[in-house]
Amino acid sequence: MLRSVLRASTTRLGVTGSRFCSSAADKLVITEVDDKTGYATVTLNRPPVNSLNLELLTAISETLDDLQNNKSRGMILTSSSKSVFSAGLDIMEMYKPKVDRMKEFWSTLQDVWFKLYGSPFPTVAAINGHSPAGGCLLSLCCEYRVMCQNYTIGLNETRLGIVAPTWFMASMRNAMSRRDAEMALTLGTLFTTDEALKVGLVDEVATSKEDAIAKATAFLDKFKKISPQARSMTKQALRSKDIMELEDNRTQDIDLFVYAVTQPKVQKGLEMYLEALKAKSAK
Numbered sequence: 001m002l003r004s005v006l007r008a009s010t011t012r013l014g015v016t017g018s019r020f021c022s023s024a025a026d027k028l029v030i031t032e033v034d035d036k037t038g039y040a041t042v043t044l045n046r047p048p049v050n051s052l053n054l055e056l057l058t059a060i061s062e063t064l065d066d067l068q069n070n071k072s073r074g075m076i077l078t079s080s081s082k083s084v085f086s087a088g089l090d091i092m093e094m095y096k097p098k099v100d101r102m103k104e105f106w107s108t109l110q111d112v113w114f115k116l117y118g119s120p121f122p123t124v125a126a127i128n129g130h131s132p133a134g135g136c137l138l139s140l141c142c143e144y145r146v147m148c149q150n151y152t153i154g155l156n157e158t159r160l161g162i163v164a165p166t167w168f169m170a171s172m173r174n175a176m177s178r179r180d181a182e183m184a185l186t187l188g189t190l191f192t193t194d195e196a197l198k199v200g201l202v203d204e205v206a207t208s209k210e211d212a213i214a215k216a217t218a219f220l221d222k223f224k225k226i227s228p229q230a231r232s233m234t235k236q237a238l239r240s241k242d243i244m245e246l247e248d249n250r251t252q253d254i255d256l257f258v259y260a261v262t263q264p265k266v267q268k269g270l271e272m273y274l275e276a277l278k279a280k281s282a283k
């Protein structure tokens with residue numbers, strides 16, 4: 001039985017700050033905690049495609065703080081959309097950008113990655129829709145991925161003429177073999193659910209969102225008899241090299257992002273990609 005909305009952070013209009021929930025529907029991130037298990041289901045709620053803009057990333061970051069402060073027993077990350085988990089970074093944050101906002105945007109994405117990839121509590125992504133690029137990254141930060149049938153997932157940055165940062169790559173390498181990660185990253189492969197299962201990009205396939213949540217819960221249940229402290233220390237030790245690498249290079253990483261994305265050739269590529277997306281959605 002879902003008990004409470006721990007916190008529903010940041011309204012969809014992008015007002016920074018937080019309010020305790022009145023109506024969850026207008027929140028960018030909805031958090032519900034199950035009374036019995038103590039697990040939090042965190043639902044991304046930025047229609048139509050949960051593209052990750054500064055406001056949504058801020059809401060995710062605040063939610064992860066809340067879960068950590070409340071000593072969460074586990075988190076299931078999912079989406080309110082019927083067909084998209086997350087369309088990745090909001091391309092509008094990168095197309096004709098204002099540099100100050102762009103820096104804040106990237107720094108907030110880094111925060112989300114630190115908090116999710118390094119979270120002390122166990123995390124599962126219930127991927128109930130397409131999950132390209134930044135959407136795939138969010139799921140890769142989790143320890144386990146359950147994906148519904150007939151969607152696509154992958155780090156497809158090279159298809160947009162951009163390069164996935166090294167910490168995106170490290171997250172993928174943590175889930176699948178180095179060889180498969182290299183092929184996937186260089187080709188910008190978007191895997192179908194079944195293909196993703198074969199290469200280990202996802203761990204289980206589900207028949208519906210409910211089935212995905214049930215499987216995610218079963219994964220979290222596996223830790224019932226394991227010491228939470230031993231579990232989290234083990235996870236963090238395994239991931240610490242990747243985390244320290246970005247910690248040591250945060251500013252350079254932001255500068256590189258700004259430099260790369262503001263290149264005229266990259267801007268042109270983003271413009272064409274956006275046009276193609278809009279033309280497709282207009283059909």
Ligand SMILES: CC/C=C\C/C=C\C/C=C\CCC/C=C/C(=O)SCCNC(=O)CCNC(=O)[C@H](O)C(C)(C)COP(=O)(O)OP(=O)(O)OC[C@H]1O[C@@H](n2cnc3c(N)ncnc32)[C@H](O)[C@@H]1OP(=O)(O)O
Pocket residue numbers: 048049051083084086087088089090091092130132133134135156157162163164165166256257260261274277278279280281282
């Ligand atoms: C070694 C390292 C060296 C250097 C590295 C240094 C720097 C790195 C520099 C940059 C790194 C950037 C990393 C980027 C990561 C990203 O995440 S980029 C985003 C990639 N995302 C995608 O490619 C997905 C695009 N979207 C889709 O494919 C589809 O929308 C979908 C399959 C997700 C869903 O399909 P549909 O349900 O059919 O929905 P529509 O396509 O009709 O879309 C509805 C609506 O939403 C708009 N939209 C979709 N995706 C985005 C997006 N990502 N951002 C902004 N807007 C998006 C789409 O245009 C439609 O809009 P309208 O036409 O309705 O206005």
